[in-house]
Amino acid sequence: MIKVAILGFGGIAQAAHMPAYRQLEAEGKIKLVAVCDIDPSRFGGNMEINIGGSEEQLLGDDVKRYTAWQDMVANEQFDMVDICVPTFLHAELAIEMLSRGYHVLSEKPMSLRYADCLRMCEATKAADRRLMIGQCLRFGNEYGFLRDAIQNNTFGKPVTGTFRRLSAPPIWGWDNWFMDPERSGGCLLDLHIHDVDIIRCLFGEPEAFTCNTQDVYSKKDLAHSRLYYPDFSILAIGDWSQQGVPFTADYRVGFEKAIVDYAGGVLTVYPRDGEPYTPEWSANNFYTAEIEYFVNLLETGAENTLNPPESAALTVKLINALEKSAACGGEKMKNE
Numbered sequence: 001m002i003k004v005a006i007l008g009f010g011g012i013a014q015a016a017h018m019p020a021y022r023q024l025e026a027e028g029k030i031k032l033v034a035v036c037d038i039d040p041s042r043f044g045g046n047m048e049i050n051i052g053g054s055e056e057q058l059l060g061d062d063v064k065r066y067t068a069w070q071d072m073v074a075n076e077q078f079d080m081v082d083i084c085v086p087t088f089l090h091a092e093l094a095i096e097m098l099s100r101g102y103h104v105l106s107e108k109p110m111s112l113r114y115a116d117c118l119r120m121c122e123a124t125k126a127a128d129r130r131l132m133i134g135q136c137l138r139f140g141n142e143y144g145f146l147r148d149a150i151q152n153n154t155f156g157k158p159v160t161g162t163f164r165r166l167s168a169p170p171i172w173g174w175d176n177w178f179m180d181p182e183r184s185g186g187c188l189l190d191l192h193i194h195d196v197d198i199i200r201c202l203f204g205e206p207e208a209f210t211c212n213t214q215d216v217y218s219k220k221d222l223a224h225s226r227l228y229y230p231d232f233s234i235l236a237i238g239d240w241s242q243q244g245v246p247f248t249a250d251y252r253v254g255f256e257k258a259i260v261d262y263a264g265g266v267l268t269v270y271p272r273d274g275e276p277y278t279p280e281w282s283a284n285n286f287y288t289a290e291i292e293y294f295v296n297l298l299e300t301g302a303e304n305t306l307n308p309p310e311s312a313a314l315t316v317k318l319i320n321a322l323e324k325s326a327a328c329g330g331e332k333m334k335n336e
């Protein structure tokens with residue numbers, strides 16, 4: 001059984017990771033040993049974020065609470081640390097935990113800069129531990145359906161695609177860090193990265209790209225990116241300026257023989273020549289699937305084929321390149 005500690009007990013830890021740990025604990029796969037957060041009021045636990053909320057009294061009495069990670073590592077025995085602190089702290093804390101011999105699951109984005117992602121990969125090798133980044137869409141069945149369709153050539157070759165992620169501004173964060181691009185990377189690195197990452201996974205590395213950002217609610221809180229492939233291009237839209245509007249994430253991919261549409265939790269195939277139909281698939285909770293995948297990697301020593309840290313690092317590299325295009329007014333640039 002894998003013993004887990006959570007570092008940073010804010011929005012994502014409470015709303016998305018805790019339900020997964022509860023389920024895995026009930027199945028006898030993990031034991032949540034301790035949580036650490038510099039703000040002890042977070043241990044009360046029922047935060048609501050853009051994707052939903054959590055239940056009250058998430059933490060059992062058997063889970064130790066710490067306000068400094070140094071005290072947590074000095075007093076507790078655990079195998080893996082789940083890093084859920086703000087993005088600008090990911091690299092240093094992940095490297096610290098790896099060097100102390102813990103396996104690390106870190107929330108996305110891996111870090112603000114590609115160079116720091118490479119340092120995280122090096123620290124993983126040096127410590128002979130496992131590192132995985134929470135690029136959670138890779139574990140969602142709605143995206144798995146597309147992956148299978150592309151790999152099996154079910155509908156022919158892709159010809160167009162649009163991926164969208166629209167949210168209210170994330171203003172629940174500690175010290176309002178999301179609204180500070182120096183600490184969060186803005187919408188481009190924080191929200192838009194989900195679609196850029198899954199597009200890379202599905203279609204490979206684009207040969208060129210454009211990106212435009214806009215200041216609406218705060219700074220850089222809207223990003224439109226076009227990723228160019230030899231025979232088609234994919235548009236990704238990220239926007240966290242939409243106060244009061246429910247969170248939306250959807251996609252529509254046009255293939256030679258059909259269009260696949262995912263919206264409002266519903267997947268529909270529209271054959272270019274025939275009637276629309278709902279394909280066989282079942283929705284899953286991709287946060288739970290992601291955490292279960294990492295726990296299984298630790299249990300079995302299996303290779304991480306779905307979400308290796310080197311791949312998550314390349315997504316940050318592409319985001320850093322999109323930032324350059326945006327800084328040049330949306331200039332089309334080669335992906336080098």
Ligand SMILES: NC(=O)c1ccc[n+]([C@@H]2O[C@H](COP(=O)([O-])OP(=O)(O)OC[C@H]3O[C@@H](n4cnc5c(N)ncnc54)[C@H](O)[C@@H]3O)[C@@H](O)[C@H]2O)c1
Nearest residue numbers: 008009010011012037038039084085086087107108173174
């Ligand atoms: N995968 C997703 O869909 C998703 C969704 C939301 C957030 N995230 C990511 O999760 C991470 C955390 O986001 P969040 O929404 O939980 O933010 P948050 O501000 O709600 O939570 C972060 C927590 O870290 C704590 N903290 C800050 N510095 C610390 C330190 N040195 N030691 C211990 N605790 C510290 C804060 O007090 C806070 O409770 C970010 O990197 C964010 O991008 C991912």
